[in-house]
Amino acid sequence: xxxxxxxxSNKVTEKGKDVExxxxxxxxxxxxxxxxxxxxxxxxFLIYFQGNSAPDKSGLPSDRFSAERxxxxxxxxxxxxxxxxxxxxYLCASSFKGARETQYFGPGTRLLVL
Amino acid sequence: AQRVTQPEKLLSVFKGAPVExxxxxxxxxxxxxxxxxxxSRQRLQLLLRHISRESxxxxxxxxxxxxxxxxxxxxxxxxxxxxxxxxxLLNNAGNMLTFGGGTRLxxxx
Numbered sequence: 001x002x003x004x005x006x007x008x009s010n011k012v013t014e015k016g017k018d019v020e021x022x023x024x025x026x027x028x029x030x031x032x033x034x035x036x037x038x039x040x041x042x043x044x045f046l047i048y049f050q051g052n053s054a055p056d057k058s059g060l061p062s063d064r065f066s067a068e069r070x071x072x073x074x075x076x077x078x079x080x081x082x083x084x085x086x087x088x089x090y091l092c093a094s095s096f097k098g099a100r101e102t103q104y105f106g107p108g109t110r111l112l113v114l
Numbered sequence: 115a116q117r118v119t120q121p122e123k124l125l126s127v128f129k130g131a132p133v134e135x136x137x138x139x140x141x142x143x144x145x146x147x148x149x150x151x152x153x154s155r156q157r158l159q160l161l162l163r164h165i166s167r168e169s170x171x172x173x174x175x176x177x178x179x180x181x182x183x184x185x186x187x188x189x190x191x192x193x194x195x196x197x198x199x200x201x202x203l204l205n206n207a208g209n210m211l212t213f214g215g216g217t218r219l220x221x222x223x
Contacts (some may be wrong), residue, residue: 003157007177012123033211042120042215048150091158099208100146105158 002026006092008030012112013082021077021109027035031096032075033103034067038088046090050098081112082089117143118203127191128222135186135217137175137201146204147184148211149175153197161186161199171195171206191221 005024011108014018025032043061048104049069060066067074079086089110093103117140127133131211139145149161162170164184175186184201201214 035213042118043213045210048209050209058210063158092217093158097213100206101162102160103211107157 004094004104006090006106006109008109009107010110010112012114014051014114015084016081018078018080019082019111020105021090021092021111023075023077023092023094023106025092026104027073029094029096029104030072031071031095031098031101031103033093033099034075034077035091036061036088037091037109038085041088045092047075048105058099069087079111082111082112084113086103087111115219116203116210116212118212118214120199120217122217122222123215125154126222127152130190132186133139133191133195133221134220135199135201136185137184137214139182139201139203140204141182141185141203143206145177145179145184146181146208147175147177147202148202149173149186150202150213151185151197152202153202159168159199189217192222193221195219196221203206205219 007022013043030051032049035043042100047067048056064080089108091108092106095101119138147164151161154160200216
């Protein structure tokens with residue numbers, strides 16, 4: 001079946017602009033995660049959605065970052081007033097029930113802020 | 115706070131040699147640990163998890179709570195094992211996966 005998909009695959013933007021990154025999880029997966037992978041860094045947890053519960057936003061680096069998950073499926077990560085340090089690969093993952101289960105990762109969105 | 119450390123950014127071995135990718139963690143609760151792998155031009159994927167006590171592609175990893183380690187081992191490395199390997203720790207609440215910085219394994223012919 002189809003895996004996790006993300007769009008766009010690459011995004012170049014100017015400093016100060018807003019960007020939206022999209023994630024389509026595997027159908028039937030109730031848990032969805034966003035991570036960030038900066039150059040030379042490991043994967044940094046950003047946010048976790050589980051079913052209809054309030055998301056765990058503890059990993060969001062600043063209030064410029066926000067995420068939504070509509071209808072328990074598609075998720076959008078929004079970065080407002082982008083800064084150069086936001087340049088990274090943003091990965092989305094989903095799992096069937098929760099974080100104790102295997103997380104299936106998307107291909108990522110490579111964001112470059114000029 | 116939980117932390118995962120992979121001390122080696124790059125590990126280079128010859129085909130057929132044993133390989134050990136180190137992972138140390140810091141966590142006050144009961145840890146649940148994973149190894150994820152990313153092959154060239156592929157997605158990040160789960161390799162193994164300590165609760166399963168399984169061997170995948172010849173790799174094994176044993177949780178050592180005394181040494182707070184979860185090293186990944188394979189007795190005879192193959193060229194197709196070349197990839198980026200990430201160790202990850204799940205918190206007790208099961209809502210946060212903390213990854214290490216990753217180790218790039220290069221297996222030379």
